[in-house]
Amino acid sequence: MSAVAARVPRLEHVGRVTQARVFLSEWTKFRSLRSTLWSLGVGMLLTVAFPILFAFVTSARWGHMSPEERASRSPMDIALAGVNVAQLAIAVLGVLVISGEYSTGMIRATMTAVPKRLPVLWAKVGLYALVSFVLMVPAVFVAFFASQAILDRHHILQISISQPGVARSLLGGALYVTLVGVFALGIGAIVRNTAGGIATFSGIFFVIPPLMNILPTSWNNAISQYLPSEAGRQLFALQHADHTLTPLAGGLLMVAYCAFVVGLAAFLLVRRDV
Amino acid sequence: MIEARGLTKDYGEKRAVDGLSFTVEPGVVTGFLGPNGSGKSTTMRLILGLDRPTTGDVTVNGKHYRDHAAPLHEVGALLEARSVHTGRSAYNHLLALAQTHGIPKRRVQELIDLVGLHDVARKRAGQFSLGMGQRLGIATALLGDPSTVILDEPVNGLDPEGIHWIRNLLKGLAAEGRTVFVSSHLMSEMSLTADRLVVIGRGKLIADTTVEDFVERASEKIVLVRSPEAERLRDALAGPGISFVDAERGALEVHGLSAEQIGDAAAAAGIALHELTPQQATLEEAFMNLTREDVEFGHVEEGVAA
Ligand SMILES: Nc1ncnc2c1ncn2[C@@H]1O[C@H](COP(=O)(O)OP(=O)(O)OP(=O)(O)O)[C@@H](O)[C@H]1O
Ligand SMILES: [Mg+2]
Numbered sequence: 001m002s003a004v005a006a007r008v009p010r011l012e013h014v015g016r017v018t019q020a021r022v023f024l025s026e027w028t029k030f031r032s033l034r035s036t037l038w039s040l041g042v043g044m045l046l047t048v049a050f051p052i053l054f055a056f057v058t059s060a061r062w063g064h065m066s067p068e069e070r071a072s073r074s075p076m077d078i079a080l081a082g083v084n085v086a087q088l089a090i091a092v093l094g095v096l097v098i099s100g101e102y103s104t105g106m107i108r109a110t111m112t113a114v115p116k117r118l119p120v121l122w123a124k125v126g127l128y129a130l131v132s133f134v135l136m137v138p139a140v141f142v143a144f145f146a147s148q149a150i151l152d153r154h155h156i157l158q159i160s161i162s163q164p165g166v167a168r169s170l171l172g173g174a175l176y177v178t179l180v181g182v183f184a185l186g187i188g189a190i191v192r193n194t195a196g197g198i199a200t201f202s203g204i205f206f207v208i209p210p211l212m213n214i215l216p217t218s219w220n221n222a223i224s225q226y227l228p229s230e231a232g233r234q235l236f237a238l239q240h241a242d243h244t245l246t247p248l249a250g251g252l253l254m255v256a257y258c259a260f261v262v263g264l265a266a267f268l269l270v271r272r273d274v
Numbered sequence: 275m276i277e278a279r280g281l282t283k284d285y286g287e288k289r290a291v292d293g294l295s296f297t298v299e300p301g302v303v304t305g306f307l308g309p310n311g312s313g314k315s316t317t318m319r320l321i322l323g324l325d326r327p328t329t330g331d332v333t334v335n336g337k338h339y340r341d342h343a344a345p346l347h348e349v350g351a352l353l354e355a356r357s358v359h360t361g362r363s364a365y366n367h368l369l370a371l372a373q374t375h376g377i378p379k380r381r382v383q384e385l386i387d388l389v390g391l392h393d394v395a396r397k398r399a400g401q402f403s404l405g406m407g408q409r410l411g412i413a414t415a416l417l418g419d420p421s422t423v424i425l426d427e428p429v430n431g432l433d434p435e436g437i438h439w440i441r442n443l444l445k446g447l448a449a450e451g452r453t454v455f456v457s458s459h460l461m462s463e464m465s466l467t468a469d470r471l472v473v474i475g476r477g478k479l480i481a482d483t484t485v486e487d488f489v490e491r492a493s494e495k496i497v498l499v500r501s502p503e504a505e506r507l508r509d510a511l512a513g514p515g516i517s518f519v520d521a522e523r524g525a526l527e528v529h530g531l532s533a534e535q536i537g538d539a540a541a542a543a544g545i546a547l548h549e550l551t552p553q554q555a556t557l558e559e560a561f562m563n564l565t566r567e568d569v570e571f572g573h574v575e576e577g578v579a580a
Binding site: 009017022024025029034100106110111112114 | 363
């Protein structure tokens with residue numbers, strides 16, 4: 001190592017810790033990790049790529065489909081197919097945003113700089129929600145117009161952005177992924193461990209819902225609509241069955257779940273040792 | 275200034291820190307000594323509010339650490355465990371921490387230069403060697419120009435040049451009037467750097483004193499005596515709590531009596547003395563004597579020397 005000086009230069013002015021400064025600090029952390037950029041890139045790519053892929057496949061197979069099968073195809077299912085995949089990338093990154101600090105020990109530096117702790121959680125949640133939403137909105141619109149353009153060449157499954165519920169579904173898809181990210185971040189803050197956080201999230205979003213099918217149908221219909229994944233996906237569902245919530249109710253319930261998880265994370269963050 | 279009052283921390287059944295009270299004053303380097311597992315790192319985490327005490331209290335500059343408006347300006351800390359995201363560069367690591375206090379980018383660059391990391395500042399910290407990681411930790415500690423500096427085993431992994439640098443740095447920081455609290459296993463290191471010592475064993479305070487006083491207190495009285503009538507001298511000095519060890523060339527090590535006591539006894543018995551030399555214990559020996567009963571994991575010699 002090269003020679004170093006022994007005197008520490010003085011600093012003329014040191015500011016106090018504010019929420020805005022912590023937010024800026026979290027932004028620097030966020031953009032300076034290659035893994036976050038990768039996950040976000042993959043999330044966006046999947047959101048756009050899957051609808052394009054499904055549009056091509058559907059176009060190619062259209063001639064071989066029975067009328068019933070054709071009737072069961074929906075342009076919005078194709079346009080938002082990527083959302084189901086992107087949510088996994090966004091969820092994993094959400095867990096990592098906080099669990100990565102615990103696994104590397106960075107959390108000790110973070111909490112030494114911001115010993116009140118909560119501003120860090122608020123900044124992480126706010127920043128991650130903002131970034132996810134800002135990236136997902138263009139992604140779902142690109143997915144919609146791209147898949148429609150491909151289907152249009154075969155004059156099939158056309159739907160207009162101005163039709164009732166279409167724009168809402170697209171924005172709802174972006175909002176859903178954003179909320180999934182917030183939920184996962186909260187889980188990561190509670191579990192404080194990457195593998196455990198991803199497992200817990202997957203359990204809630206991908207394991208419990210299919211298990212509900214084992215229940216008697218009436219029970220399943222009564223319960224499933226209130227699961228976070230089911231409630232949340234009403235945000236981007238165009239049609240609604242009797243046993244599903246409305247987009248507004250589902251969305252609000254999903255927001256409530258996120259608030260609960262983040263609230264629990266906040267409660268634990270101030271109480272536990274780092 | 276750090277003030278601990280009755281500081282106690284339990285991890286489940288395990289009492290890591292046990293009723294510690296001490297004060298670390300500004301303007302001097304205070305060494306924090308104790309065998310492995312005696313609670314040094316835990317105490318430092320308690321000071322920073324990373325862990326909450328079970329009972330008792332510790333303040334920095336009169337307030338709990340978390341109640342300061344600009345904590346990094348009050349305390350800069352290097353913890354034992356690495357506290358850096360392995361995927362982030364040293365520059366961005368420091369920048370992110372600086373931004374929480376509105377500290378300018380210029381300062382980040384200044385510190386990178388200060389600790390000698392300019393060539394690797396844009397590399398991911400996960401690729402850093404132990405010594406480079408330690409230097410980054412020291413840069414982190416000094417970022418906010420803190421009035422109190424807390425360093426947990428700062429020389430860990432540093433090369434001789436780095437150790438020399440740390441030594442001068444600590445003295446310089448203290449000379450500027452800052453509070454410097456530094457733990458180390460290397461007693462020799464402390465004897466070169468520290469002015470005061472806080473010594474703990476099994477979480478309990480053993481000594482809070484100056485380095486000289488500590489050595490004095492812990493020194494078993496040992497005097498080297500040379501006499502043509504060694505046998506008669508033994509008989510004249512013998513008593514409870516007094517023992518003899520044969521040293522080279524007819525000399526005798528007397529344990530348990532001062533040089534004055536031995537000289538007087540020899541004169542009273544009419545025994546000639548050719549040499550009468552009190553043996554000063556080193557800080558290392560003093561530390562081992564005082565913490566012998568308090569060592570957590572047995573094997574005092576290996577444990578402490580490691
Ligand atoms: N988070 C924790 N959970 C449980 N036990 C802990 C925790 N931290 C420390 N301990 C225990 O508390 C005791 C004191 O540990 P500490 O790390 O403070 O000692 P130390 O003096 O720093 O030791 P060393 O010289 O080896 O660094 C040890 O017995 C340790 O096992
Ligand atoms: Mg330690």
